[in-house]
Amino acid sequence: MIRKPVLLITGAGGEIGHGLIQRIAAEGTYGILALDLRPIEPELTAMCEDMIVGNILDTNLLEQIASKYEVAGIFHLAAMLSTRGEFIPEVAHEVNVQGTLNLLKFAVGESRNAGANVKFLFPSSIAVYGLPSVATKDAAGKVGEDQFLTPTTMYGVNKLACEHLGRYYNFHYRQLAADRDHFHVDFRSLRFPGLISAFTVPSGGTSDYAPEMLHAAAKGESYDCFARPDTRIPFMAMPDAIDALMNLFKAPAESLSTNVYNVGSFAPSADEVRAMTLEAFPNAQLGYETDLKRQGILDTWPADVDDTLARRDWGWAPAYDAERSFSEYLIPNIAKRYQ
Numbered sequence: 467m468i469r470k471p472v473l474l475i476t477g478a479g480g481e482i483g484h485g486l487i488q489r490i491a492a493e494g495t496y497g498i499l500a501l502d503l504r505p506i507e508p509e510l511t512a513m514c515e516d517m518i519v520g521n522i523l524d525t526n527l528l529e530q531i532a533s534k535y536e537v538a539g540i541f542h543l544a545a546m547l548s549t550r551g552e553f554i555p556e557v558a559h560e561v562n563v564q565g566t567l568n569l570l571k572f573a574v575g576e577s578r579n580a581g582a583n584v585k586f587l588f589p590s591s592i593a594v595y596g597l598p599s600v601a602t603k604d605a606a607g608k609v610g611e612d613q614f615l616t617p618t619t620m621y622g623v624n625k626l627a628c629e630h631l632g633r634y635y636n637f638h639y640r641q642l643a644a645d646r647d648h649f650h651v652d653f654r655s656l657r658f659p660g661l662i663s664a665f666t667v668p669s670g671g672t673s674d675y676a677p678e679m680l681h682a683a684a685k686g687e688s689y690d691c692f693a694r695p696d697t698r699i700p701f702m703a704m705p706d707a708i709d710a711l712m713n714l715f716k717a718p719a720e721s722l723s724t725n726v727y728n729v730g731s732f733a734p735s736a737d738e739v740r741a742m743t744l745e746a747f748p749n750a751q752l753g754y755e756t757d758l759k760r761q762g763i764l765d766t767w768p769a770d771v772d773d774t775l776a777r778r779d780w781g782w783a784p785a786y787d788a789e790r791s792f793s794e795y796l797i798p799n800i801a802k803r804y805q
């Protein structure tokens with residue numbers, strides 16, 4: 467069997483996967499091995515070396531992949547998000563933590579086979595933060611990587627656990643074993659804010675109100691926002707999220723001072739998102755019906771993040787602020803999509 471060097475993308479059919487497959491295919495440096503529970507769109511499949519329908523919890527499947535391909539890097543995107551995870555927390559833990567552990571172990575094997583440290587890109591989240599009250603959130607402003615790490619959702623707990631697992635596999639894996647490998651997993655993680663794509667609508671997240679509002683307005687559907695008008699959390703346009711992942715992937719290891727980086731972009735209130743949406747779609751019917759339980763989660767997430775380390779270590783600089791995200795990326799593309 468011929469082993470081909472590829473980048474493995476788990477959760478390839480999700481929101482980030484869409485943009486990432488297109489970016490990696492356009493760059494042309496690597497082949498893509500897409501893995502998802504369901505087949506992905508034919509146009510995206512056509513950009514991939516292979517599309518495997520399967521589960522990250524299936525270790526036999528991962529062994530088969532290892533025997534067939536030389537995986538040069540992993541973008542482990544598969545996850546169960548914060549809202550959905552609260553309905554089935556143990557399943558969320560299995561998918562989010564055991565699934566990540568399986569992939570980290572897989573990455574160790576690939577590093578050993580390749581004789582080089584395989585890069586493991588992991589999208590973490592602002593859900594790792596757990597601010598104790600709205601007053602603390604208001605006072606905290608931009609939150610740094612080491613502050614308020616007391617998440618209240620299973621998803622946040624899982625993401626934080628996986629950041630630590632990644633650091634362990636990077637630096638301490640089997641530290642007492644006599645036959646400890648020289649090679650390790652090069653674990654790199656980004657704490658993403660809520661992401662907004664013009665081409666896909668998220669599901670199962672708690673930051674979903676912003677993209678839901680925008681897509682509903684473009685479709686001419688009425689929408690009641692489940693967050694309070696004054697709710698403020700950070701958001702990012704999808705092209706910047708893809709840039710962040712690719713730039714961190716390409717950054718020289720010696721420039722990185724940590725395994726986990728905040729990345730910020732813009733941080734509008736729910737009402738500011740509504741106003742920007744109404745500017746583009748003046749007839750949209752956008753109201754509020756606050757879901758106090760989901761609001762409770764949003765109140766524990768920071769109003770914004772301090773991304774000084776990402777800016778310093780690997781030159782992070784978002785291309786899209788709120789104005790540009792809406793006027794140049796979101797509105798034109800969403801409007802065209804639902805025309």
Ligand code: AKB
Binds near residue numbers: 547592659661671
């Ligand atoms: C969610 O809402 O669960 C995600 C996230 C902020 O990580 N979009």
